[in-house]
Amino acid sequence: MTAAGAAGAGLPVRARGRSKRRSLAQKLGFAALGACMAANVFFLGAILFFIASRGLGAINWAFLTQVPRDSMTAGGVAPAIVGTLYLTLGAVLFALPLGVACAVYLTEYSPKGWSAALLRVGVNNLAGVPSVVFGLFGLTVFVKYFGFGVSIVSGSLTLGILALPVIISASQEALTAVPQSVREASLALGATQWETIRRVVLPAALPGILTGVILSVGRVAGETAPILFTAAAFYVRGFPQSPMSEVMALPYHIYALMTEGTHPEIQTRIAYGCSLLLLALVLSVSLIAILIRQRQRKACHAA
Amino acid sequence: MQHDAVIDYERQMGMENFHPSLVRGPVGAAADPAGEGRSPAPEPKLTARGVNFYYGSKQALRGVNIGFSPRRVTAIIGPSGCGKSTFIRLLNRMQELVPETRMEGEILLDGLDIMSSACDPSELRKRVGMVFQKPNPFPKTIYENVAYGPEVNGVKGRNLIEEKVVDSLKKAALWGEVKDRLKDSALGLSGGQQQRLCIARCLAVEPEVILFDEPCASLDPISTGKVEELILELKKDYTIVIVTHNMQQAARVSDRTAFFLMGELVEEGDTERIFKAPRDGRTEDYITGRFG
Ligand SMILES: Nc1ncnc2c1ncn2[C@@H]1O[C@H](COP(=O)(O)OP(=O)(O)OP(=O)(O)O)[C@@H](O)[C@H]1O
Ligand SMILES: [Mg+2]
Numbered sequence: 001m002t003a004a005g006a007a008g009a010g011l012p013v014r015a016r017g018r019s020k021r022r023s024l025a026q027k028l029g030f031a032a033l034g035a036c037m038a039a040n041v042f043f044l045g046a047i048l049f050f051i052a053s054r055g056l057g058a059i060n061w062a063f064l065t066q067v068p069r070d071s072m073t074a075g076g077v078a079p080a081i082v083g084t085l086y087l088t089l090g091a092v093l094f095a096l097p098l099g100v101a102c103a104v105y106l107t108e109y110s111p112k113g114w115s116a117a118l119l120r121v122g123v124n125n126l127a128g129v130p131s132v133v134f135g136l137f138g139l140t141v142f143v144k145y146f147g148f149g150v151s152i153v154s155g156s157l158t159l160g161i162l163a164l165p166v167i168i169s170a171s172q173e174a175l176t177a178v179p180q181s182v183r184e185a186s187l188a189l190g191a192t193q194w195e196t197i198r199r200v201v202l203p204a205a206l207p208g209i210l211t212g213v214i215l216s217v218g219r220v221a222g223e224t225a226p227i228l229f230t231a232a233a234f235y236v237r238g239f240p241q242s243p244m245s246e247v248m249a250l251p252y253h254i255y256a257l258m259t260e261g262t263h264p265e266i267q268t269r270i271a272y273g274c275s276l277l278l279l280a281l282v283l284s285v286s287l288i289a290i291l292i293r294q295r296q297r298k299a300c301h302a303a
Numbered sequence: 304m305q306h307d308a309v310i311d312y313e314r315q316m317g318m319e320n321f322h323p324s325l326v327r328g329p330v331g332a333a334a335d336p337a338g339e340g341r342s343p344a345p346e347p348k349l350t351a352r353g354v355n356f357y358y359g360s361k362q363a364l365r366g367v368n369i370g371f372s373p374r375r376v377t378a379i380i381g382p383s384g385c386g387k388s389t390f391i392r393l394l395n396r397m398q399e400l401v402p403e404t405r406m407e408g409e410i411l412l413d414g415l416d417i418m419s420s421a422c423d424p425s426e427l428r429k430r431v432g433m434v435f436q437k438p439n440p441f442p443k444t445i446y447e448n449v450a451y452g453p454e455v456n457g458v459k460g461r462n463l464i465e466e467k468v469v470d471s472l473k474k475a476a477l478w479g480e481v482k483d484r485l486k487d488s489a490l491g492l493s494g495g496q497q498q499r500l501c502i503a504r505c506l507a508v509e510p511e512v513i514l515f516d517e518p519c520a521s522l523d524p525i526s527t528g529k530v531e532e533l534i535l536e537l538k539k540d541y542t543i544v545i546v547t548h549n550m551q552q553a554a555r556v557s558d559r560t561a562f563f564l565m566g567e568l569v570e571e572g573d574t575e576r577i578f579k580a581p582r583d584g585r586t587e588d589y590i591t592g593r594f595g
Contacts, residue, residue, distance in 0.1 A: 112402070179439070181435060181437060181439035182439055182441060182442070184397060184400070184435065184439070185435065185439045185440075185441065185501070185504075186441070186451070186455075187397065187400070187425075187428065188395060188397060188428050188432065188433040188435075188505075189428065189429070189432070189451065189452040189455065189456075189504065189505070189508055190425045190426065190428045190429030190452065190455060190456050190508060191425065191451075191455040192425050192455075195455050199451070199455070200441055200451075203442075203443075204441075204442050
């Protein structure tokens with residue numbers, strides 16, 4: 001802005017007027033952008049503060065480690081934490097190999113064929129499907145058709161499908177970022193295409209793939225609708241016994257606490273505690289993603 | 304003199320050397336040792352005959368005939384876009400990775416057609432190594448970069464692989480600079496060191512032919528000097544083909560020089576002769592800098 005002013009100083013009056021108007025427009029533009037940013041930060045901060053201030057009171061060692069007692073009004077939420085971990089882990093175990101395989105197929109083997117085009121359309125559409133629809137799908141296919149019942153398995157598979165598009169697109173991005181020259185180097189040494197993918201391309205793309213996985217974990221851990229009909233129960237005695245058992249999960253627990261029960265005040269407090277836990281879980285997972293990306297960048301650019 | 308030149312040319316084409324005993328079989332059979340050793344112009348290791356190449360409908364190579372002798376360096380020169388890279392990449396079948404391309408003619412390694420279905424491309428590339436224009440080390444450690452080739456080619460045993468790594472790094476004149484940092488990322492090396500690492504990586508597979516596609520294009524004069532020295536050293540054991548834009552470099556490192564123009568091999572012969580007394584007007588124009 002000072003540069004614009006200095007340039008305007010030596011110009012005829014009309015041009016100076018124009019440059020003044022331009023610099024005013026620029027000021028207004030920046031002010032508007034700044035205001036939007038401030039609003040964003042404000043809402044984010046408000047949400048964090050709101051949840052933290054209400055939730056922190058509920059969180060203590062017993063809350064993290066004990067099973068619920070007295071119809072959810074006392075004790076802890078340990079089974080729900082464990083349930084969320086199981087469901088998320090199961091979803092990743094299912095979606096990671098499938099997603100990476102799909103991305104490898106799309107980028108390495110058949111980037112131009114009609115089957116790849118079809119797959120790409122499918123993946124993009126999958127990303128746009130509302131999560132409650134995944135829940136219905138999981139109920140019909142995994143719970144009923146495959147007979148897995150309402151269980152960790154059904155819930156993990158449903159969440160896994162939800163995570164697939166994120167994992168596939170992150171993996172594709174990571175794979176295409178591996179320079180062609182590195183593939184050629186490997187092939188020119190007598191490696192087959194498969195060896196090249198397994199030993200050079202995938203390891204080079206791994207940090208990018210992991211970033212995708214972690215982002216999808218953030219999404220999957222917090223989803224309620226897909227597990228509503230496939231895995232979650234309001235109350236299960238003790239910890240889950242097998243992959244075929246129903247589980248408690250943090251997001252569903254929050255939902256249940258706020259819609260059922262007889263002690264709304266105590267339940268609301270616990271619900272905020274659970275929200276804070278869930279938020280902490282997702283945020284720490286994103287933090288790990290950032291750390292991994294930074295380590296990768298360092299590894300790529302310096303010794 | 305004209306007559307001698309024709310005979311010389313035919314010998315380079317390898318035309319008089321194809322006797323019926325050279326039956327086709329899978330590549331990987333032992334080289335015919337006849338003609339190697341004392342003979343001044345050994346039988347070509349690698350021969351291209353009537354090679355045409357097309358990108359879609361666009362023809363990039365026209366009827367190329369040339370032979371590459373063992374323990375000789377052949378330089379390929381020519382203006383940008385004349386098909387040097389296209390040609391050299393045909394020699395180890397890297398070009399078949401480019402979609403919608405087509406080749407006609409024959410390329411023979413020890414008399415065996417490398418394009419035949421009996422020839423496995425990865426077996427071929429093990430025997431015909433390549434160093435690229437831009438250094439392209441793997442994003443792995445220095446050690447892993449060199450060990451990769453032997454590993455994928457089925458060399459077993461840690462000690463054996465380690466021996467090969469050290470040996471190759473020494474041959475590539477890089478050992479002294481990296482022996483204390485073998486576990487560091489190869490991407491931390493300088494451009495010239497990276498290129499020598501790529502050469503070491505190539506040597507570790509123990510190829511018979513090494514193709515260099517403008518190996519010094521991205522290097523400073525000192526690194527270039529080192530790579531050139533290395534090529535002269537490697538010449539004792541390998542058949543070497545080097546693409547270069549740099550005429551002085553061709554004169555410094557090569558025994559034979561081939562001049563390409565618009566997909567055609569215009570002239571091929573002793574480097575000294577090509578530079579002192581080119582037979583074709585177009586070659587003369589090019590080496591005296593009148594075009595290209
Ligand atoms: N993938 C491709 N598709 C279509 N045409 C191509 C492709 N690669 C190269 N060509 C064309 O083939 C011709 C020969 O290219 P090539 O890369 O072999 O030239 P070059 O002699 O190596 O040039 P330079 O010295 O610039 O590396 C050029 O006209 C180029 O435009
Ligand atoms: Mg080229």
